[in-house]
Amino acid sequence: xxxxxxxxxxxxxxxDGFELSPSDSEEVHVLAVxxxxxxxxxxxxxLRISSCKVTAVDSxxxxxxxxxxxxxxxxxxxxxxxxxxxxxxxxxPGMSGYELLKKIKESSAFRxxxxxxxxxxxxxxxxxxxxxxxxxxxxxKPVKLSDVERLKDYMTRDVRDGVRNREGINKRKQRDSSxxxxxxxxxxSISSSPSSSSSQPSPSPSPSPSPSPSPSPSxxxxxxxxxxxxxxxxxxxRLKMANSDGPPSI
Amino acid sequence: MEVGQMQRRLVDYTKSLFxxxxxxxxxxxxxxxQDENNPDFVVEVVSLFFEDSEKLLNxxxxxxxxxxxxxxxVDAHVHQLKGSSSSIGAQRVKNAxxxxxxxxxEQNTEACMRCLQQVxxxxxLVKNKLETMFRLEQQIVAAGGSIPIIEMSS
Numbered sequence: 001x002x003x004x005x006x007x008x009x010x011x012x013x014x015x016d017g018f019e020l021s022p023s024d025s026e027e028v029h030v031l032a033v034x035x036x037x038x039x040x041x042x043x044x045x046x047l048r049i050s051s052c053k054v055t056a057v058d059s060x061x062x063x064x065x066x067x068x069x070x071x072x073x074x075x076x077x078x079x080x081x082x083x084x085x086x087x088x089x090x091x092x093p094g095m096s097g098y099e100l101l102k103k104i105k106e107s108s109a110f111r112x113x114x115x116x117x118x119x120x121x122x123x124x125x126x127x128x129x130x131x132x133x134x135x136x137x138x139x140x141k142p143v144k145l146s147d148v149e150r151l152k153d154y155m156t157r158d159v160r161d162g163v164r165n166r167e168g169i170n171k172r173k174q175r176d177s178s179x180x181x182x183x184x185x186x187x188x189s190i191s192s193s194p195s196s197s198s199s200q201p202s203p204s205p206s207p208s209p210s211p212s213p214s215p216s217p218s219x220x221x222x223x224x225x226x227x228x229x230x231x232x233x234x235x236x237x238r239l240k241m242a243n244s245d246g247p248p249s250i
Numbered sequence: 251m252e253v254g255q256m257q258r259r260l261v262d263y264t265k266s267l268f269x270x271x272x273x274x275x276x277x278x279x280x281x282x283x284q285d286e287n288n289p290d291f292v293v294e295v296v297s298l299f300f301e302d303s304e305k306l307l308n309x310x311x312x313x314x315x316x317x318x319x320x321x322x323x324v325d326a327h328v329h330q331l332k333g334s335s336s337s338i339g340a341q342r343v344k345n346a347x348x349x350x351x352x353x354x355x356e357q358n359t360e361a362c363m364r365c366l367q368q369v370x371x372x373x374x375l376v377k378n379k380l381e382t383m384f385r386l387e388q389q390i391v392a393a394g395g396s397i398p399i400i401e402m403s404s
Binding site: 038045046049093141145 | 276279282283285288291294295298299302303326329330332333334336337338339
């Protein structure tokens with residue numbers, strides 16, 4: 001099977017009588033949740049350029065509907081479109097990303113799906129809360145290509161293989177025949193200008209981020225999830241500062 | 251003007267936008283996401299930003315015009331605007347929003363109204379700049395040239 005050289009994943013031509021279609025490939029399917037149209041457009045593009053299939057929805061409610069978890073609407077048809085990763089904004093009207101995370105982790109059918117939280121507010125307490133609830137990772141907005149590439153790393157390595165191994169053959173066949181998602185991923189065509197953050201030794205916050213020395217105490221706002229709170233000098237923030245902030249030197 | 255000159259003019263103009271803080275590295279990120287399969291990506295995202303922002307600015311004007319200002323609502327709108335401006339790299343708009351949110355927290359109507367003026371100013375400035383930049387790009391393409399890629403170390 002390997003005699004033609006390149007990875008078998010995205011070939012569409014016939015090989016030895018087997019027809020490999022894109023849906024047969026191991027492309028990751030990501031469900032992106034964000035109420036901001038601008039952010040949805042950006043995250044969609046970031047994911048597609050990283051060879052992911054993307055379904056983008058504008059609310060936690062719609063995400064649950066898509067997964068077939070919404071109590072009021074049942075969307076059994078969609079359950080064949082296997083989701084490999086959910087990436088959601090934290091601050092959303094109605095159901096927050098945190099609430100969505102909880103609902104997913106409470107569901108026996110979907111708790112295995114890794115959930116990544118995005119937020120423009122870099123609040124250590126918020127990050128901790130999400131990680132404790134089972135979030136795989138926490139990305140500080142604005143989201144960059146290096147953030148998405150990092151996700152792909154651990155998706156292909158342990159998590160996704162684990163999820164897929166549990167699927168069994170039958171589910172895979174189901175998925176192949178019903179996979180009609182509109183988004184066909186575009187092959188990565190940028191000769192990537194090296195993003196410095198991808199060379200960091202430990203880019204993602206560990207499940208228990210070590211508290212960094214900070215002069216100001218954290219102000220926790222528990223009532224309104226997205227009310228203003230002071231930013232702490234958390235590991236994530238420090239990492240981002242080192243990578244990309246400040247005016248680019250020209 | 252021949253293509254080479256146009257390209258140089260575009261590069262100089264774009265660089266000035268970064269130097270003056272109108273745009274930050276996130277805008278470069280967007281440019282990296284554009285390719286021959288998605289040649290209008292940046293224009294599309296920025297257009298969405300313009301639409302979104304103008305809606306938000308109208309909402310903000312209305313909200314601050316009320317007798318009893320609902321600061322939570324005002325803050326929510328500013329938060330949204332801060333988010334989208336950050337996502338496209340409109341740095342000065344984002345910074346103006348950050349200042350704005352502080353005054354929302356203080357529930358200071360006068361200061362909020364000043365902030366809104368500031369945000370509007372920054373918004374229209376960057377809108378103007380970006381539209382000029384896109385026009386320069388269009389001229390180059392129309393003349394058969396290609397858009398030069400600006401390499402920057404971030």
